[in-house]
Amino acid sequence: MSDNTSQSRPLSEVAQGPRTETADAGAVKVVEKQAQKRIFKIIVIGDSNVGKTCLTYRFCLGKFPDKTEATIGVDFREKCVQVDDEHLKLQLWDTAGQERFRKSMVQHYYRNVHAVVFVYDMTKMSSFENMPQWIEECDRHNLNKHIPRILVGNKCDMIERVAVNTNLAQKFADTHNMPLFETSAKDDEKANHVDAIFLTIAHKLKNSKPMMPPHLTDFVPGDTSPRNIEYIDLRSSPRHRGLQSATRDASVEKSECAC
């Protein structure tokens, strides 16, 4: 048996991070505060090529990626944000838009979700017209109807090619009780705007009930408890292994903050 601590410790302890024993009351407080940081899972969905990867990359790494490839399965990014006096960790699930890369993973996307970002491409009408199907998919997977949902029209920098009229999109957003953001992951001047999308969600989440999905790095090899199973499935899937080497340039490890 391995003596690796993360494998031999109970999952409940692993989830709270390293155990620090100290006689110093102040230090204990700091450790407790870290353990209490709330983590929220946000899924980003929409047709292939609308810019989901670029938007999450822009928010977590502060720039437009040099190159992107179609997401296979799911890619993860994390960022800490401060809302009032609290640090929240936003765990972004950048999902594959292509059906063939989604099939085996879909049930994982929709587990323990705290917020949804629906993305369409402002220059491609079909990506907007497909929005009802993405909403239906959420309903089919019994997503809580009360969690924050946001509609994002991406690629507004391509002004001459805009095909989805703002009024039309706003009507749709109103019908589904979502705020609408039109933005660009590419345009540096819109960087604050992309931040605002996710900060809007963070503010909405701050007032929601505390929930603690597992930290992505809390995967415990060999642990078959329900909490861990999601990570076993994801990481043992051949597709996901490919994904880690091929497209995880903006992976959790790099974008994770230290707060």
Ligand SMILES: Nc1nc2c(ncn2[C@@H]2O[C@H](COP(=O)(O)OP(=O)(O)OP(=O)(O)O)[C@@H](O)[C@H]2O)c(=O)[nH]1
């Ligand atoms: N002009 C412009 N191009 C963008 C923008 N965002 C993304 N793109 C381009 O759109 C293409 C698709 O971007 P991705 O972020 O990979 O799209 P995706 O929705 O993650 O695609 P899948 O992984 O297949 O679901 C890439 O060529 C990006 O460079 C934007 O805001 N403006």
